[in-house]
Amino acid sequence: MLKAYYYLLMRDLRLAFRSRHELANPLIFFVLVVTLFPLAVSPTTEALRTMAPGVIWVSALLAVLLSLDRLFKQDFEDGSLDQLMLSPNPLVVLVLAKVTAHWFLTGLPLVLIAPLLGLFMALPAESIEVLIYSLLLGTPVLSLIGAIGVSLTVAVNRGGVLLSLIVLPLYIPVLIFGANAVDVAMDGLPVRGQLFFLAAVLALALSLAPLATAVALRITASR
Amino acid sequence: MLEVRGLECVRDDRLLFSDLNFSLSAGEVMQVEGPNGCGKTSLLRIVCGLRQPEEGEVLWQGESIRHNREDYYANMVYIGHLPCIKGDLTVLENVRALLDTRSLSIDATTTEAALAKVGLAGFEDVPGKALSSGQRRRILLAFVELAGAKLWILDEPLTALDVQGVALMESMILEHRAGGGSVVFTTHHGMQLDCEMRTVELSAYSHAGWQERD
Numbered sequence: 001m002l003k004a005y006y007y008l009l010m011r012d013l014r015l016a017f018r019s020r021h022e023l024a025n026p027l028i029f030f031v032l033v034v035t036l037f038p039l040a041v042s043p044t045t046e047a048l049r050t051m052a053p054g055v056i057w058v059s060a061l062l063a064v065l066l067s068l069d070r071l072f073k074q075d076f077e078d079g080s081l082d083q084l085m086l087s088p089n090p091l092v093v094l095v096l097a098k099v100t101a102h103w104f105l106t107g108l109p110l111v112l113i114a115p116l117l118g119l120f121m122a123l124p125a126e127s128i129e130v131l132i133y134s135l136l137l138g139t140p141v142l143s144l145i146g147a148i149g150v151s152l153t154v155a156v157n158r159g160g161v162l163l164s165l166i167v168l169p170l171y172i173p174v175l176i177f178g179a180n181a182v183d184v185a186m187d188g189l190p191v192r193g194q195l196f197f198l199a200a201v202l203a204l205a206l207s208l209a210p211l212a213t214a215v216a217l218r219i220t221a222s223r
Numbered sequence: 224m225l226e227v228r229g230l231e232c233v234r235d236d237r238l239l240f241s242d243l244n245f246s247l248s249a250g251e252v253m254q255v256e257g258p259n260g261c262g263k264t265s266l267l268r269i270v271c272g273l274r275q276p277e278e279g280e281v282l283w284q285g286e287s288i289r290h291n292r293e294d295y296y297a298n299m300v301y302i303g304h305l306p307c308i309k310g311d312l313t314v315l316e317n318v319r320a321l322l323d324t325r326s327l328s329i330d331a332t333t334t335e336a337a338l339a340k341v342g343l344a345g346f347e348d349v350p351g352k353a354l355s356s357g358q359r360r361r362i363l364l365a366f367v368e369l370a371g372a373k374l375w376i377l378d379e380p381l382t383a384l385d386v387q388g389v390a391l392m393e394s395m396i397l398e399h400r401a402g403g404g405s406v407v408f409t410t411h412h413g414m415q416l417d418c419e420m421r422t423v424e425l426s427a428y429s430h431a432g433w434q435e436r437d
Contacts, residue, residue, distance in 0.1 A: 007323035011312075018311035079305025080320075082273060087324040088297040094324065222274045 004089040005097045012101035022070065026063040026106045027113060033059040034117045045122045052121035053131070053182035060110050060135060061142060061175055065164060067106045068146040071098060072217070076154045085221055091214040099147050099210065107139030123186070130185035130195075134178040137198035144209035145170045151216035155223055174201060224248050224405060225270070225374060229279035232265050239265055240428035241278070245421075249373070252396060252406045252418060257425035263409040264304070266425065267378045270407065271301040297325070300372035304379060306359040307366075310352030314343055314362055317351055321366045329369055337365040341391060356383040364388075368395060375399060377408040389414070 016023050037055045038048055075081040075098075084094050114135050118128040149167035153159030181194035224247055231241040239262030247253055255263050268274040270281055272288050272295070281288045283295040308317050315334065322329055338347060341361040351359065360383050367375060375396075381389050393416055396406050400418060408414075 001326070003328075004324060004326050007320075011316075011320045011323070014316075015309060015311050074309075077305075078309065079303055079307040080309070082301070082303060082305070083307055083321060084324055085273060086271060086296050086299070086301055087326075088293050089324070089326055222268075 001089055001093055004087065005093050005100075008084075008094055008097035009101050009104075012098060013104060016101070016105050023105060026067040027109045029066060030059050030063040030110055031113065031117065033062070035120060038120070048122045049124075049186060052118065052123050053127075053179040053186075056114060056117055056121065056131065057134075057138075057175055057179040057182070060114070060139065061171055063110060064106055064139060064142040064146060065167065065171075067102070068150050068163060068167070069160070071102050071143075071147055071150045072154045073150075076220075081154075081217065082221060085217065091217065092210045095147065095151075095210045095213045095217070099143050099213075102147070103140050103143040107135075107143055110139060111135045123182070126188075127182050127185035130191050131182045133195055134181045134198060137195065137202050138174045138178040141174050141198070141202050141205045142171060144205040147213040148209055148216060151213045151220060155220045174198065177201075224284065225407075226282040226285070227270065227279070228282065230266070230269060230276045230281070231278035232262050232269060232274075233277045234262065234265060238429070240425055243279070243423075243425075243428045245423055247374075247405050247407065247421075249403045249405060250400055251421060252400055252416065253408075253421040253423060254414070255407065255409045255423050255425055257429075261425045261429060263425055264378055267301070267303075267376050267407065267409065271299060271376050272296075273301075298372050299374040299376060300367050300370040301376040302363045302367060302378065302380060304382070306356070306363065308351040308354070308359045308362055311350060313348045313350055314338065314354070315347040317362050318365055318369065321363075322369055325370060327370065334365075334369065337368045338362075340368065341365045342387065357385055357388060360384055361388065361391075364392065364395065373404050375404065375406045375408070377406065379409055379411070381410050381412040381414065393417075 034056055037051065041047060041051065072081060075084065085091060087094060111132060114131055115128050118131050123131065146167055149163045152166060153163045156162060177194045177197050181191045184194065185191045226246040228244055230243040232239045255266060257263055265274060269276045272281065272292065283291060288295045307321060309320065312320060315338070318334055318338065335347065338344060341364045343358065343361055343365065346354070346358065380392055384392065389412065393414060396416060397418055399406060
């Protein structure tokens with residue numbers, strides 16, 4: 001079972017590294033959006049600091065949202081998804097492998113580049129640290145919840161809008177607490193509450209989202 | 224081994240077939256026949272558990288496949304219309320990837336022998352996107368061969384295969400049958416199987432068929 005998890009994870013990572021342009025897409029989107037804001041709004045330190053947490057978090061969220069399609073689309077179109085469902089291994093484990101791969105390929109790069117963007121936005125050092133923690137806890141939730149949405153819409157042609165409608169409301173708590181944690185850190189207030197909340201949401205998503213995704217995939221396949 | 228009881232399938236508000244019963248024991252080969260759109264693919268997807276029937280159930284070793292999915296899937300291999308091949312992976316990696324989801328660790332020599340058997344010797348390191356559609360289907364044949372399943376469910380396995388490919392598929396089925404395995408398949412191409420074969424004429428179970436009889 002662990003082996004199946006590991007091999008599927010490796011297969012997805014290998015596939016992604018063979019088509020690197022796709023890999024860079026969410027990252028480029030993230031960086032572009034964040035760097036355009038100072039140009040469009042105001043480059044003063046004061047203004048940058050006020051909008052930084054929100055801008056960085058919204059851009060990260062949209063970058064993940066745009067990359068969600070990749071999670072099951074290709075497997076659905078070439079029939080590999082059927083083979084995953086016919087595996088003697090529990091589908092939940094395989095789903096978790098795919099979500100892990102997705103996070104490694106989108107969430108993790110965003111977390112790694114975020115400190116640099118924090119500097120662009122003139123964030124003080126301690127709130128950059130909080131930004132990293134909040135993204136580290138928040139982006140896996142985005143991948144996990146996103147997987148439920150994709151598994152429901154993968155069979156729909158141009159299901160992008162539908163996907164956003166399903167997924168965005170569930171993303172909002174993560175966005176609010178993630179951005180708020182960075183905001184609060186700038187005022188020198190304790191951020192434990194926000195980070196604990198994000199951790200709790202992650203634990204919840206980690207335990208429930210793969211189950212929901214597996215069920216949704218079976219429904220999609222039975223059409 | 225495999226038993227199907229009172230299956231009914233509805234697709235887009237159209238009754239495709241109902242009250243379909245059959246059973247298949249070890250060493251039996253069965254062809255599902257019927258015109259386009261009569262529900263052959265739907266039937267095979269129901270039998271392998273990808274699709275839920277409106278009525279009835281599929282049993283493996285006397286138990287509903289919903290309840291012993293793990294055992295059933297370890298003993299059943301299905302290939303459908305779609306190639307399951309990743310363009311960015313090589314032939315060898317593609318077979319591996321398919322086998323890995325079934326948690327089968329098969330050594331390199333056996334894998335290469337199976338690829339040679341299906342006529343892909345020398346293509347091991349060629350990426351999937353450089354292959355013809357017939358060669359992609361041959362990867363699936365190697366997968367079926369290596370999966371070591373007792374029951375093969377093959378939906379149009381001859382699609383895109385050339386004359387040698389068809390002969391290969393036929394010999395694989397005969398070999399599998401001789402080893403006590405069973406096969407359920409559909410095809411619109413003539414398959415010349417030199418063995419006892421059962422057929423299910425699906426249109427006999429269709430709604431239209433019922434009305435004609437009335």
